[in-house]
Amino acid sequence: MPGGKQPRDEFSLIARYLKELDRGPAVVVGNGDDGAVLRLDAHEELVVSVDSMLEGVHFPFDSPPSELAYRAVAAATSDLAAMGARPLGMTLALTIPEADDAWLRELRLGLSDAVGDFSLPLVGGDLTRGSLTLSVQVMGAVPAGGAIRRDGARPGDRVCVSGPLGDAAAGLALIEGRVAGDGPANTALREHFWRPMPALDLGISLRGKATAAVDVSDGLLADLGHIAEASKVCVIVDSSQLPISEAVNSIASGEQALAWALGGGEDYCLGFTLPESHELPPGSCVIGRVEEGAGVRCDAADAVDGYRHF
Template identity: 45%
Template sequence: MNEFEIIKHYFTADSGRKDVIMGPGDDCALLQVPAQTLLAVSTDTLVSGVHFFADMEPSALGHKALAVNLSDLAAMGADPRWVSLALTLPAVDEVWIKGFCAGFFELAEYYNVALVGGDMTRGPLSITVTVHGTLPEGKGLRRNGARIGDGIYVTGTLGDAALGLKAALGEARVPAAHLEFVRNKLEHPHPRILAGQALRDIASSALDISDGLAGDLGHIVTASGVRAQLELEQLPLSEAMLASVSREQAWQLALTGGDDYELCFTVPESHRGLLDTALSHCGVKFTRIGRLVPGEPGLELLADGGPCELDLHGWDHFRSRP
């Protein structure tokens, strides 16, 4: 099959969404944005050898390429609607494409996201996804709304994807019973769409943790002009993490490991009750890990009742994975 036939065969399924006036196959997709909403758009690229191993299972890659983008919609509290997929492949390998599509469309269907267009080109393997969602006017979980006194929260557990990467590279020993869990966290992240939507009227700021908690929380701190005090003992750690590394190593991974795609958000004390109700309603585990305090914008780490120093280099995409 040539480019056009492959696109037609694998990438033009009708999603059934009524807001897709024209899907793939013309010069543009034509989409109906509901009145009184804002359009939310985000783009992320995954490059072979940088963001994933070249031999990564194609269905896991299809899932992850969409998941990391949906995670940005989640971090804004938006409702996912449409996605464009730009796929660059070394060669037309139908088995690979079929696998990729299986992972991609399973997640797309789960969140009722329609593939509305894209491009397929020859070249070194990489995937750029652009997701589109909507938000009620006036809403949106920005980075610059955090205020002194707000609590700092995260969903799920932290550092597991980084531990999974270290295990794959032979840099950490993860007990056999936990290997699948950490690998799954690395390759099948779950975008926190429901949590993001639930936080729309509750959180004062939010983002997703793609580059490590310390670096990402740093964006909230800088944008909002506040100082964050983190209690390291409160960082939510998985059983796999606790069974594999020391407490300090676990904190390090939780603070600096990329690829978690959990949400980090801040909530005014007055909304704590609302928060408990909203997130338990959608079944998402979350943890209070600190608070915003007066002082210079920055991060303060506390452990065992006092200040604590750790090396806090976030994930830098220009540092390659082997």
């Protein structure tokens, strides 16, 4: 964190940097009370998810605070997309090692961008001192019984993804200096790591069509494994059908690009299963099929697994 700290208590910091980001049509009571109050429409159900990001584990040390804030919110919001939920609001539990005004101003900029881009007002949270950590809880709504779950895939379904795979892993490799690149590809891949775009509109459009869905956060094979386990089916992945961007191919060998696509994670696109009777959404592609059996099978000789904490 940069210098320029000024001692503050947590309440004045919240009032200065995190207020007035709580405006939204579903917000009845936002920041400043013991809890937020959100409005659900008639016959809707609440969808809730939380993600934590720890410095040195989920993002590099000395990450730009505005990009860090945006990425933390986007990652959590992607879970709403996977369940077909419309956003209602979010809370942020922020742990920081020191009260640095310049750093907090930049963090607010990223939060403000995310609030606007995802229609996800910041309605509460907590601020504590310690190792830099952001925990974002998101709340959304679906029609009663309409959430897209992981346990509905059936033999005969197509396995689909909503966008390119491996861009975030390539972007992180550039940020950390593990690979070299310049020009538009460098910029695009770094941007994809810092500012992924959750597929909220797609998730909503897949209600009643997709039989199962998951967001690609830990790696394609690992995340499709969640669908296979919950649905008690076998998911078959054809590596030749994976959408890999020109930007990734421009900085990596074919073997490395494939490894990033299968196991890199953090692209926050959607992996979903779709019956033949439903049209493939624009921008999505078919990468395999669902069969009877168990687990995930991929033709790549050295298919890699995704990220695991333990």
